[in-house]
Amino acid sequence: xxxxxxxxxxxxxxxxxxxxxxxxxxxxxxxxxxxxxxxxxxxxxxxxxxxxxxxxxxxxxxxxxxxxxxxxxxxxxxxxxxxxxxxxxxxxxxxxxxxxxxxxxxxxxxxxxxxxxxxxxxxxxxxxxxxxxxxxxxxxxxxxxxxxxxxxxxxxxxxxxxxxxxxxxxxxxxxxxxxxxxxxxxxxxxxxxxxxxxxxxxxxxxxxxxxxxxxxxxxxxxxxxxxxxxxxxxxxxxxxxxxxxxxxxxxxxxxxxxxxxxxxxxxxxxxxxxxxxxxxxxxxxxxxxxxxxxxxxxxxxxxxxxxxxxxxxxxxxxxxxx
Amino acid sequence: xxxxxxxxxxxxxxxxxxxxxxxxxxxxxxxxxxxxxxxxxxxxxxxxxxxxxxxxxxxxxxxxxxxxxxxxxxxxxxxxxxxxxxxxxxxxxxxxxxxxxxxxxxxxxxxxxx
Numbered sequence: 001x002x003x004x005x006x007x008x009x010x011x012x013x014x015x016x017x018x019x020x021x022x023x024x025x026x027x028x029x030x031x032x033x034x035x036x037x038x039x040x041x042x043x044x045x046x047x048x049x050x051x052x053x054x055x056x057x058x059x060x061x062x063x064x065x066x067x068x069x070x071x072x073x074x075x076x077x078x079x080x081x082x083x084x085x086x087x088x089x090x091x092x093x094x095x096x097x098x099x100x101x102x103x104x105x106x107x108x109x110x111x112x113x114x115x116x117x118x119x120x121x122x123x124x125x126x127x128x129x130x131x132x133x134x135x136x137x138x139x140x141x142x143x144x145x146x147x148x149x150x151x152x153x154x155x156x157x158x159x160x161x162x163x164x165x166x167x168x169x170x171x172x173x174x175x176x177x178x179x180x181x182x183x184x185x186x187x188x189x190x191x192x193x194x195x196x197x198x199x200x201x202x203x204x205x206x207x208x209x210x211x212x213x214x215x216x217x218x219x220x221x222x223x224x225x226x227x228x229x230x231x232x233x234x235x236x237x238x239x240x241x242x243x244x245x246x247x248x249x250x251x252x253x254x255x256x257x258x259x260x261x262x263x264x265x266x267x268x269x270x271x272x273x274x275x276x277x278x279x280x281x282x283x284x285x286x287x288x289x290x291x292x293x294x295x296x297x298x299x300x301x302x303x304x305x306x307x308x309x310x311x312x313x314x315x316x317x318x319x320x321x322x
Numbered sequence: 323x324x325x326x327x328x329x330x331x332x333x334x335x336x337x338x339x340x341x342x343x344x345x346x347x348x349x350x351x352x353x354x355x356x357x358x359x360x361x362x363x364x365x366x367x368x369x370x371x372x373x374x375x376x377x378x379x380x381x382x383x384x385x386x387x388x389x390x391x392x393x394x395x396x397x398x399x400x401x402x403x404x405x406x407x408x409x410x411x412x413x414x415x416x417x418x419x420x421x422x423x424x425x426x427x428x429x430x431x432x433x434x435x436x
Contacts, residue, residue, distance in 0.1 A: 144402045
C-alpha cells in the first residue's frame with residue numbers, strides 16, 4: 001500500500017496484487033504530516049488527520065465522488081461556534097477538486113437538533129456544490145423527536161423503511177444503510193431485521209466482481225463499543241458482502257478519520273465538517289473536542305473517493321479544511 | 323349587577339385563587355421531595371438512585387451535546403434536552419425504573435422508587 005509522506009493519501013487496491021488478506025487485520029491512520037499504520041490482533045489505534053500541507057491527489061478514475069459527514073448544523077458551542085462557515089469551506093474544497101465529483105455522499109448528522117431550519121441551511125449551502133446529486137443517510141441527530149418522519153419527508157424519496165436504498169453508478173453498487181433507529185439501552189447502532197433482509201436480497205443478483213460501496217452514519221465495525229461506536233448487527237450485514245471482491249464501507253459519526261482493512265472490506269470513517277471528537281478512550285466522553293481556533297480546520301474535512309475500473313480499486317483521499 | 327361591581331367580584335375571585343396558582347407555593351415545607359441527576363460527560367450522575375414515592379427527579383444536561391432521558395418501559399420520556407435544559411419526572415409509583423439516552427444508548431441509569 002503506497003503511502004506518501006506529507007500527503008493525505010490512501011490507496012486501497014484490493015484486487016491488484018492478488019494478496020489474500022482475509023483474516024488479516026490492518027489499521028491505517030494518518031497523523032500530522034506522516035503516516036502511522038500497522039496494527040495487529042484487532043486492536044485499533046486512531047490518529048487525527050491534521051496535515052496542513054495535505055493536497056489533493058487528482059486520481060484519474062472512472063468515477064469519483066466525495067463524502068462529507070456530520071455537518072451538525074445548529075451546533076454553536078465552543079468547539080465550533082460557526083458550523084455554517086466550515087461547511088461552506090468544505091463545499092469550496094469540493095469545488096476546487098481537479099476532477100469534479102460525480103456526486104456527494106453525506107453520511108448523516110446533517111443537523112444538530114433536527115430542526116427544519118437546520119436542514120434548510122445545509123441544503124442551501126450544498127446548492128453551491130459542483131454537483132446537485134447528494135445522497136444522504138440519517139444520523140441520530142437527524143431523527144430526534146419524530147422517529148425520522150421529517151427526515152423521510154426531506155430525503156426519503158425512492159428509499160425503503162427508515163430510509164435505506166441502493167443505486168448503481170458506472171458499475172459500482174452503492175448501498176445507503178440506516179443504523180440510527182430504535183437504539184436499545186446499553187447498545188450501539190442497529191440495522192434491524194427488516195433492513196438486513198432487504199440488504200441480503202439487494203445484493204443477491206450482483207456478480208461477485210461488482211465493487212460495492214456501503215455507507216451509513218455509525219461505523220459498521222466496532223471502533224469503540226465503550227462509547228457506542230459501532231453497530232450491533234453489522235456482522236450480519238457484512239456476511240452478505242463476503243463474496244464480493246471489493247467492498248468499501250464509509251461511515252461518519254466519530255468525527256475523525258479511521259481506517260481498517262479486513263479481508264475484502266475496507267472501512268473508512270470521515271471527519272466532520274463541524275467539530276472534532278476525541279480518539280477512542282482519550283477523553284472521559286466522546287463529546288466535542290475544543291481545540292485552538294487555528295487548529296480547528298485541520299481536524300475537519302472531506303473525503304474524495306476515486307474508482308479506477310481496471311483495478312477495481314477505490315482510492316480515498318482525505319482532505320482537511322485548511 | 324353593575325359592570326363595575328362585576329369586575330370587582332371577578333377580581334376578588336382571582337385574588338383568592340391566586341396563592342394556589344403561584345409557583346411560590348412549591349417552596350413550602352409540605353412540597354414533594356426533590357432530587358437532581360446531572361448529565362455530564364455522556365453519563366448520568368448518580369447512575370443509581372433510591373428515592374421515596376412522590377419524589378420529583380430532575381435531570382439537567384450539562385453537556386455540549388443534546389441528550390434525552392427515556393425509561394426502558396417507556397413510563398417516562400423527555401424531549402431532547404439541549405445544553406442546560408431540564409426534565410422532571412415525579413416518581414409516583416414504587417418500582418425500579420431503568421432508563422437511558424436513546425440518542426447515546428450507552429448512557430444508562432436506574433432509579434429505585436420505594
